[in-house]
Amino acid sequence: MKRLLAPLLFAACLPAWGQSAEVAHPDPKVEARLKAIAHELRCLVCQNQTIADSDAPLAVDLRQQTRKMIAEGKSDDEIRSYMVDRYGDFVLYKPPFNAVTAVLWVGPPLLIVGGLAGLVVMLRRRRAATQEGAAPLDEKRRREIEALLASEGDSGPKA
Amino acid sequence: MKALKYIIPLAIFAALCVFLAIGLTKDPRKVPSPFIDKPAPAFAIAKLHEPEAKFSPADMKGKVWLLNVWASWCVSCRVEHPVLNDMNRRGLVPIVGLNYKDQRADATKWLKQHGDPYLFSVWDFDGKVGIDYGVYGAPETFVIDKQGIIRYKHIGPISPDDVEKIFLPLLARLNA
Numbered sequence: 001m002k003r004l005l006a007p008l009l010f011a012a013c014l015p016a017w018g019q020s021a022e023v024a025h026p027d028p029k030v031e032a033r034l035k036a037i038a039h040e041l042r043c044l045v046c047q048n049q050t051i052a053d054s055d056a057p058l059a060v061d062l063r064q065q066t067r068k069m070i071a072e073g074k075s076d077d078e079i080r081s082y083m084v085d086r087y088g089d090f091v092l093y094k095p096p097f098n099a100v101t102a103v104l105w106v107g108p109p110l111l112i113v114g115g116l117a118g119l120v121v122m123l124r125r126r127r128a129a130t131q132e133g134a135a136p137l138d139e140k141r142r143r144e145i146e147a148l149l150a151s152e153g154d155s156g157p158k159a
Numbered sequence: 160m161k162a163l164k165y166i167i168p169l170a171i172f173a174a175l176c177v178f179l180a181i182g183l184t185k186d187p188r189k190v191p192s193p194f195i196d197k198p199a200p201a202f203a204i205a206k207l208h209e210p211e212a213k214f215s216p217a218d219m220k221g222k223v224w225l226l227n228v229w230a231s232w233c234v235s236c237r238v239e240h241p242v243l244n245d246m247n248r249r250g251l252v253p254i255v256g257l258n259y260k261d262q263r264a265d266a267t268k269w270l271k272q273h274g275d276p277y278l279f280s281v282w283d284f285d286g287k288v289g290i291d292y293g294v295y296g297a298p299e300t301f302v303i304d305k306q307g308i309i310r311y312k313h314i315g316p317i318s319p320d321d322v323e324k325i326f327l328p329l330l331a332r333l334n335a
Contacts, residue, residue: 044295047187057260058295061286086293088193 022060030070037076038063041083042091050093192293192312199226199303200291207258207266207280214255214281216307223333225254226301227277228289230261231269233297239316240273246322247276252330256280259289259297302326304333 025031038052045056051063062083069079083091095101137145194200203215216226227243229236243254256277258266263282270280283289292301302311311329313321 044190057286061290065290085193086290087295088190088293090190 025067025071030067033070034063034066037066037079040093042093044087189314194293194309194312197309199307199309202288202291204281204283204288207263207282220307221305223252223304223330225252226257226303227254228257228259228294228297228299230259230297231265235316236298239298242317242319242322243276244274253278257288258282259294260286302329
């Protein structure tokens with residue numbers, strides 16, 4: 001029964017794919033460029049998808065608009081700025097560098113450099129510490145330690 | 160020096176908490192509009208009830224007005240509609256409706272059912288004007304001043320509270 005059910009359920013999902021009234025452009029070059037640009041643009045209705053991935057009506061409209069602009073011979077930059085003029089920088093998956101996004105761009109490299117610097121300092125310190133500790137014991141300290149260990153064995157708590 | 164070992168991670172954790180707490184108070188659906196303080200994009204499309212008559216934002220020059228994006232399929236618009244009706248009853252500001260990606264018959268029926276607070280609505284069947292105004296989810300409301308400059312964009316339904324706290328002061332300032 002289960003074996004039958006899975007393909008049936010799958011088939012039930014199929015019609016949903018064909019619902020958008022989108023018409024691909026006859027020229028495959030236009031479609032290829034659309035694909036490239038659409039992957040850089042955010043769909044504002046379903047914010048974590050690109051307009052290439054989304055089936056929201058707005059994404060369909062924006063793909064259609066992009067197709068039209070490509071067919072009109074508009075450059076990628078012109079199409080991008082068309083979208084930014086209307087939806088703001090948020091529409092770009094790769095945000096431009098400006099005062100608002102500076103932290104976004106500079107933050108991660110700063111964190112990495114800072115973290116590496118911290119690591120180097122820590123490792124150096126640790127090495128210095130272990131080298132100090134590895135200095136040979138003199139006779140007097142060795143006897144002190146042995147005495148301490150011996151007394152520990154007498155009075156220490158029994159396991 | 161020893162204390163630093165504990166203070167630094169704690170400080171980092173605290174800073175992270177502050178950033179995350181700020182993040183929680185922000186609504187990711189409210190994207191800052193690039194239209195604020197820019198002229199309202201021009202268009203000329205037919206009115207919903209009079210297909211032969213065209214409207215363009217330039218016709219409203221000299222008035223402070225609202226452009227409200229709505230549709231009969233839009234659930235949040237139902238929530239907002241009583242508020243718009245009330246604004247209209249109080250005569251606060253002329254409201255032009257931008258009927259977005261809707262069927263003409265559905266739209267007019269919807270207005271008959273829920274009341275028509277609009278001076279008139281224009282019919283943006285293919286959503287072209289919507290794209291030019293950066294609309295990504297109805298309802299959205301633009302406040303446009305006497306010079307035709309967009310001064311504010313409200314994303315999502317206007318609540319009665321928004322009318323008192325945002326719209327009334329803003330309209331008073333723009334009408335002054």
